[in-house]
Amino acid sequence: MLHGERIKQVIVAELKSLEQIKEMLAGYRRILVLGCGGCVTVSQTGGQKEAEFLVRLLRHEIQAERVDCQVVPRQCEWEFLDVLETDISNYDVILSMACGIGVQAVNERYPGKQTLPALNTTFLGMPVKHGLFEERCQACGDCILHLTGGICPVARCSKNLLNGPCGGSQGGKCEISKDTVCAWQLIYDRLSALGQLDRLDVIMAPKDWSNARDGGPRRMAREDLFLDDEE
Amino acid sequence: MQPEKWGELSRQILIIGASARGFELGKRLSTFTPVMHAVPENYHSISMTDRGSFTFREMSYLRGSYGRFTAGFKTRDGLKEVKAGRIIVITQPSADLNQLEKVEGMKPATVAIVVKNASPINYQKALLGCLKYSGKHRFYIITDDVQVCFPGGEKLYGQAREQGIVFIKTAEYKLTKQDGKYILELDSRDIQGLGEVQVPVDLVIHLSPRPIDENEIKMLKVLNVRQTGMERYPFGTDREGIYLVELDWLGDDGIESLFVSLLLQDEMPPATTGQFQVQYDLCALCLTCFRVCPHRAVEWGYPARNLYGQAAWINPVACMGCGLCASECPAGAIKPVAGAAVEAGIILACKNSGGPILEGSNLKYRLFPCAGNIGLNDIMDALDTGNGRATVLACRDGKCQHGCGGRRLEAKVKRLRHIIGPENADIRVIRVSAQDNGKVAAWGENKASDCR
Numbered sequence: 105m106l107h108g109e110r111i112k113q114v115i116v117a118e119l120k121s122l123e124q125i126k127e128m129l130a131g132y133r134r135i136l137v138l139g140c141g142g143c144v145t146v147s148q149t150g151g152q153k154e155a156e157f158l159v160r161l162l163r164h165e166i167q168a169e170r171v172d173c174q175v176v177p178r179q180c181e182w183e184f185l186d187v188l189e190t191d192i193s194n195y196d197v198i199l200s201m202a203c204g205i206g207v208q209a210v211n212e213r214y215p216g217k218q219t220l221p222a223l224n225t226t227f228l229g230m231p232v233k234h235g236l237f238e239e240r241c242q243a244c245g246d247c248i249l250h251l252t253g254g255i256c257p258v259a260r261c262s263k264n265l266l267n268g269p270c271g272g273s274q275g276g277k278c279e280i281s282k283d284t285v286c287a288w289q290l291i292y293d294r295l296s297a298l299g300q301l302d303r304l305d306v307i308m309a310p311k312d313w314s315n316a317r318d319g320g321p322r323r324m325a326r327e328d329l330f331l332d333d334e335e
Numbered sequence: 336m337q338p339e340k341w342g343e344l345s346r347q348i349l350i351i352g353a354s355a356r357g358f359e360l361g362k363r364l365s366t367f368t369p370v371m372h373a374v375p376e377n378y379h380s381i382s383m384t385d386r387g388s389f390t391f392r393e394m395s396y397l398r399g400s401y402g403r404f405t406a407g408f409k410t411r412d413g414l415k416e417v418k419a420g421r422i423i424v425i426t427q428p429s430a431d432l433n434q435l436e437k438v439e440g441m442k443p444a445t446v447a448i449v450v451k452n453a454s455p456i457n458y459q460k461a462l463l464g465c466l467k468y469s470g471k472h473r474f475y476i477i478t479d480d481v482q483v484c485f486p487g488g489e490k491l492y493g494q495a496r497e498q499g500i501v502f503i504k505t506a507e508y509k510l511t512k513q514d515g516k517y518i519l520e521l522d523s524r525d526i527q528g529l530g531e532v533q534v535p536v537d538l539v540i541h542l543s544p545r546p547i548d549e550n551e552i553k554m555l556k557v558l559n560v561r562q563t564g565m566e567r568y569p570f571g572t573d574r575e576g577i578y579l580v581e582l583d584w585l586g587d588d589g590i591e592s593l594f595v596s597l598l599l600q601d602e603m604p605p606a607t608t609g610q611f612q613v614q615y616d617l618c619a620l621c622l623t624c625f626r627v628c629p630h631r632a633v634e635w636g637y638p639a640r641n642l643y644g645q646a647a648w649i650n651p652v653a654c655m656g657c658g659l660c661a662s663e664c665p666a667g668a669i670k671p672v673a674g675a676a677v678e679a680g681i682i683l684a685c686k687n688s689g690g691p692i693l694e695g696s697n698l699k700y701r702l703f704p705c706a707g708n709i710g711l712n713d714i715m716d717a718l719d720t721g722n723g724r725a726t727v728l729a730c731r732d733g734k735c736q737h738g739c740g741g742r743r744l745e746a747k748v749k750r751l752r753h754i755i756g757p758e759n760a761d762i763r764v765i766r767v768s769a770q771d772n773g774k775v776a777a778w779g780e781n782k783a784s785d786c787r
Binding site: 119122141142145146148151152153154156157160161163164165234 | 617619621623626627664665666667668710711712715716718719754755756759
């Protein structure tokens with residue numbers, strides 16, 4: 105999983121609006137806010153501190169019998185969710201502060217309770233500076249970073265162009281906004297520095313998107329890792 | 336969880352800079368601890384007979400914190416790494432502070448002192464000097480910014496104002512001489528309703544620093560030193576274990592006082608228990624603390640190991656106790672070592688600026704080591720206690736001893752307002768100075784009474 109890697113590429117998420125959260129929670133009296141110690145802690149949206157904050161916020165904003173907080177190391181591992189077993193009967197609903205993976209895992213692990221998302225999972229990225237997260241990967245399933253000077257056109261070009269740049273590249277910026285750097289400008293600069301500009305002469309063939317979302321939900325099986333008692 | 340023994344930390348003192356006085360200082364210090372000299376290459380006239388010295392072109396990096404520094408230098412033979420416990424940097428002299436003594440024998444006069452781009456040391460010296468002679472002379476301090484971030488700074492500033500010393504804050508001024516008298520012309524937009532002002536004065540003293548050379552500016556950046564004149568005056572900086580000594584100060588007295596303070600520290604490390612600690616098993620190694628620490632007291636990978644194989648570690652002897660790390664740690668892994676019982680408060684205040692104002696009042700308040708230590712959750716608690724109202728007191732910009740605590744706090748309040756809606760967050764952030772003492776009424780008597 106992403107979480108265990110030392111590379112600082114994390115799932116980035118942001119808090120839903122308070123209105124949305126209040127609407128989701130309407131009718132529930134006993135609420136458990138469940139934080140996650142993985143990516144969303146690092147991206148400052150769903151860790152211990154933010155979970156405690158949301159609890160205070162909800163106690164302040166809604167009439168509930170109880171709003172409590174608990175944080176597990178990662179919501180995307182069954183074992184870490186087991187610890188909730190004893191307390192879960194005390195709550196009507198779980199408000200998960202994990203990414204979409206965590207929310208689904210908790211729903212699956214505790215089907216008798218509804219688990220709601222407190223965050224919008226936004227992208228896979230990294231903090232380019234403290235507090236500023238940028239998208240770096242779209243998990244397309246067919247990495248071409250070796251061809252593009254280590255800069256991903258799939259995630260970082262607004263049009264996901266494989267043979268860029270397009271006419272919208274002006275002064276190194278993308279036409280969609282002055283804050284968006286043209287990925288193909290970056291690729292050109294980097295290839296130029298590496299002495300590999302000739303790579304740009306080769307037209308890249310259309311990408312096989314079947315490894316990405318176009319091929320439906322993906323799964324990866326590592327049979328060597330399967331345990332004996334599993335099918 | 337503390338470094339097991341003080342002896343584990345490096346005892347070597349690294350002296351960066353070239354001057355005969357620097358070597359003199361090194362000789363004195365070497366009587367109790369190993370000393371290494373790093374001499375900029377362009378100062379080749381210095382005799383390099385000392386075995387404990389090397390020349391360098393440029394300082395490239397500094398890692399670690401007090402007792403555990405690793406400095407990298409570009410030298411003629413490539414990169415050289417030096418381990419050191421403490422670092423003394425000899426800088427070019429700034430203002431000639433002895434000029435103030437000029438007024439001693441003078442008849443009562445009006446003196447203008449110009450202090451621009453000055454370090455807190457210069458301010459301290461200027462204020463002390465003016466106070467010494469304020470009974471006899473009339474002083475105007477013309478300055479671009481009043482600096483008070485040195486121990487006792489606020490108090491000294493208050494005393495100076497009580498003694499009738501006039502502070503004029505302006506970046507622009509013109510000086511003309513007429514009949515042996517100076518006319519100081521100020522176009523001061525800072526002085527309300529005054530606009531252009533003319534002040535006749537008898538003597539003008541400049542305490543502004545001479546230009547520092549580019550290499551020095553670069554080196555200060557590498558050292559990550561932002562403020563000088565803090566703690567262990569006059570040589571300490573906002574990073575424990577790094578001392579900036581202006582060449583002017585390195586007379587016999589200067590060497591002796593530095594020798595004594597460094598020797599005492601060697602015997603008795605400044606703080607053997609840090610003020611904040613990481614609970615390693617909770618650390619997500621997100622590096623927030625490492626990045627936000629204004630004093631660069633955080634390292635990682637030493638000595639604890641957690642889920643990620645390493646964890647953040649606050650060097651207890653480098654920590655200056657502002658608690659910015661604790662308020663921003665997303666994993667809630669950083670806690671004060673001495674966990675005092677938290678009392679509910681409706682006013683949250685930085686103890687440096689708000690503390691003296693609130694002291695002795697019957698308001699319900701909670702003090703923090705720095706406004707940067709006030710977290711979102713503390714503000715939420717205050718809103719709870721105050722039925723939807725809270726007041727936060729923070730230092731004015733540029734006055735925070737820990738860099739920018741007030742600004743970080745305002746950013747948090749902004750986020751809170753954004754989340755719960757401005758109409759639901761009656762949070763007042765007031766930038767104060769300890770000198771605003773007795774002015775609680777100024778921010779609304781009725782508000783103040785709500786806080787009781």
